[in-house]
Amino acid sequence: MQAVNAWQGPGEAAFDFRSDVMTRPTPSMLDAITNTSLGDDVLQEDAVTVSLEQSIAELANHESALLVMSGTMGNQVGIRTHLTQPPYAVLCDHRAHIINYEGGGVSTWTGAYVKGIVPKNGRYLTLEDIKPHAVLGDDIHGCPTRLISLENTLDGMIMPLDEMKRISKWAHESGLKVHLDGARLWEAVVAGAGSISSFTSLVDSVSLCFSKGLGAPIGSILVGSKEYIKKARWFRKSIGGGTRQSGVISAAARVAVNETFGSGQNGEGSLLLNSHLMAKKIATMWTEKGGKLNNPVETNMVWLDLDAAGVSNDDWVEIGRQHGLKLMGGRMVVHYQISLEALDKLDKAMDLAMSGKFTSTTTSEKNGQYCGQT
Ligand SMILES: Cc1ncc(COP(=O)(O)O)c(C=O)c1O
Known part of the structure; x- marks a missing residue:
């Protein structure tokens, strides 16, 4: 069986909002490593x-x-x-x-x-x-x-x-x-x-x-x-x-x-900027559906107020999973490898979460409890 070359693209990272630590190293990093x-x-x-x-x-x-x-x-x-x-x-x-x-x-x-x-x-x-x-x-x-x-x-x-x-x-x-x-x-x-x-x-x-x-x-x-x-x-x-x-x-x-x-003191040509724009877009998607935010969006994180939406952490993670997304809770971390396709999926996941039609598969009440964060 041919091994999948994990270096060729972001792979699952393109759909992973759990943290920016999920970013995958790139072929040019591999090239630098070999040299x-x-x-x-x-x-x-x-x-x-x-x-x-x-x-x-x-x-x-x-x-x-x-x-x-x-x-x-x-x-x-x-x-x-x-x-x-x-x-x-x-x-x-x-x-x-x-x-x-x-x-x-x-x-x-x-x-x-x-x-x-x-x-x-x-x-x-x-x-x-x-x-x-x-x-x-x-x-x-x-x-x-x-x-x-x-x-x-x-x-x-x-x-x-x-x-x-x-x-x-x-x-x-x-x-x-x-x-x-x-x-x-x-x-x-x-x-x-x-x-x-x-x-x-x-x-x-x-x-x-x-x-x-x-x-x-x-x-x-x-x-x-x-x-x-x-x-x-x-x-x-x-x-x-x-x-x-x-x-x-x-x-x-x-x-x-x-x-x-990017280059210089201010990150000229930075790839991070687009993730900030995406974060703002995600916040707008959520608030336009009636959602609230726990924190203002200033960089690459969006804090969805799941409690106010009446959705448990576990249910949100499960809704994400059903839409092909990896989520960890109300904190959404946007990184430069997140795809436009992931935003479409997220939009649909938010619709389901806000519709009240999602049937909880779990009885656990994890909101507010300790949740490891990277
Ligand atoms: C603000 C901050 N400092 C330090 C760390 C620790 O980094 P590492 O996971 O590489 O130990 C993290 C991890 O996400 C972080 O968010």
Whole structure:
């Protein structure tokens, strides 16, 4: 039997709204992999990896960068590197990936108290949200704040550049470090929120992902000062993140940045832009059928309010399955490989969901319960 060549097209990814991590690597990534260098990255001898690290550091206006295997590894190594001696606390948005979806890693690796803050505007944290939760003095009853971890985009929503400037300025004046989970910062940039370096130069460290909307098979990168990245390399090693012939990862990541994000600081010619337009179209399709949204559409995510529509998560997933779509719940993630055919199918799936005619095949009530999210 002839093997299917999975590299030749997006395949099932074209119908998969569960996450942008479902994007498939492309033939040009495969081509780059076959032409990559094969040096040992633990010894820093892989030319393509060294060059990728240098160019992303430059793009982010920082001294140095470190290839890591995943966004989780970028955040965990990044946060661990900032913290030296408990007691200490990390402040972040209560919906942050580092709190909810990284296996409790910050507690495991650092012993830090991680405090999740609810933004008053429901979209992004402001300085006024953060300040009352920061412990800056030396009263021994408190757990001293050492780090603020921001996330941009968060749930597809943008933290505006001006707000990030205010938070970072105040944090630095208060002796705090700032980390940015920029797994999807590319999306904010393409949406016109500011250039890559306008965001990244505000913070002490940033983790950027190659394997979400950009479509690389593996990899993220942690960026910071020379001294910080030197130490981060140590922590990466200690958790098994030192890889050998990492050129196979870096080569595909390089193509993902150049071809999907686009060129320069603002992602000229970006393939991400179309997924933002599609997300807006999906939101309109839903609201025109009487549906409500849980969050505004600012980049590539659409949050369908299934509760308001009287549809359970499980039923929505099943309706999607019957229409040839992969869904995970009310969060719809649009990526550049989603097809127009998928939008047609989604339109029909929405019609059925809103008609009240779908007979539930399950009795489970999963809405509101924990649901893993990537
Ligand atoms: C905002 C954010 N940060 C970090 C991660 C972790 O990335 P990974 O799945 O590569 O560990 C994700 C995953 O989707 C994410 O959404």
